[in-house]
Amino acid sequence: MNATVALNLPPASGAPASAIALYNRPSADHAAHVQQAQDLLRQAAACGPVAQASSLGAEDMVITHLINQLQLRISIFVLETGALHAQTLALLQQVQAQQATRAHAPLTVYHPDAQAVAQFVAREGQDAMYRSLALRKACCAIRKLEPLGRALAGQRGWISGLRREQSDARADVPLADDSEVASKGLTKYNPLANWTWGDVWHYIHIHQVPYNPLHDQFMPSIGCAPCTRAITLGEDFRSGRWWWESESARECGLHVKQRAADSASAAAAAPQSSPAPTQNQPKR
Numbered sequence: 001m002n003a004t005v006a007l008n009l010p011p012a013s014g015a016p017a018s019a020i021a022l023y024n025r026p027s028a029d030h031a032a033h034v035q036q037a038q039d040l041l042r043q044a045a046a047c048g049p050v051a052q053a054s055s056l057g058a059e060d061m062v063i064t065h066l067i068n069q070l071q072l073r074i075s076i077f078v079l080e081t082g083a084l085h086a087q088t089l090a091l092l093q094q095v096q097a098q099q100a101t102r103a104h105a106p107l108t109v110y111h112p113d114a115q116a117v118a119q120f121v122a123r124e125g126q127d128a129m130y131r132s133l134a135l136r137k138a139c140c141a142i143r144k145l146e147p148l149g150r151a152l153a154g155q156r157g158w159i160s161g162l163r164r165e166q167s168d169a170r171a172d173v174p175l176a177d178d179s180e181v182a183s184k185g186l187t188k189y190n191p192l193a194n195w196t197w198g199d200v201w202h203y204i205h206i207h208q209v210p211y212n213p214l215h216d217q218f219m220p221s222i223g224c225a226p227c228t229r230a231i232t233l234g235e236d237f238r239s240g241r242w243w244w245e246s247e248s249a250r251e252c253g254l255h256v257k258q259r260a261a262d263s264a265s266a267a268a269a270a271p272q273s274s275p276a277p278t279q280n281q282p283k284r
């Protein structure tokens with residue numbers, strides 16, 4: 001399955017529509033999906049310590065709302081890569097203020113190692129990610145994977161907003177993934193695994209969950225600014241992420257098994273120079 005984003009088409013007047021107006025279309029199983037997510041979050045909290053990895057995207061905002069609604073002891077972390085959109089940073093501030101009053105779910109922001117970022121940018125340039133897959137992965141390793149390792153230290157589990165509908169690579173996402181318990185001591189919980197995009201936006205609408213306004217600009221999946229673009233009608237859900245790469249490569253490594261090996265080899269393999277693509281290179 002290669003899911004395209006289901007749309008309620010905007011009004012004929014041409015007036016800009018909000019993401020809620022565009023996507024609020026619950027599945028027939030919406031209530032069951034909410035119940036399933038609540039049950040899984042309760043199960044995760046009981047196995048703590050457990051943390052939610054939040055990108056501040058629509059799915060993660062729903063999960064944070066569920067955690068707060070159920071008053072579960074689940075901490076939240078955000079990887080502030082140093083390359084996020086201004087809109088994402090503004091939402092981060094809002095969620096930080098919100099969670100400051102929620103002792104059961106404190107929010108921690110993790111930043112990359114400043115020296116590692118500075119050295120990488122000095123050596124490879126600001127736009128290195130467009131020049132090769134190895135350089136893109138090296139950037140992700142520095143800005144995301146190393147901070148992720150710190151965020152997960154001491155945890156027994158983590159929670160993500162992965163959904164099966166998002167991409168072929170995620171079509172088999174389990175609700176609870178125990179495959180890395182032996183190697184890393186971590187269970188990964190995916191409470192929205194069965195949710196549709198319409199379910200996500202129906203929940204946001206019903207519960208007035210705050211969301212990133214970039215979702216109003218046809219960005220269903222939001223990451224770092226240089227690596228996210230708006231999609232058009234008929235494109236699949238994650239086609240706005242690393243769009244210059246082949247579809248199979250479009251993961252940052254956060255949700256790829258054997259993460260440590262990947263990130264180490266990516267950093268080691270990063271060439272000093274590579275041919276630069278000329279098509280679709282975004283304006284910074």
Ligand code: SF4
Nearest residue numbers: 129139140143224227
């Ligand atoms: S998503 Fe892009 S900017 Fe962000 S860490 Fe990865 S390559 Fe770097």
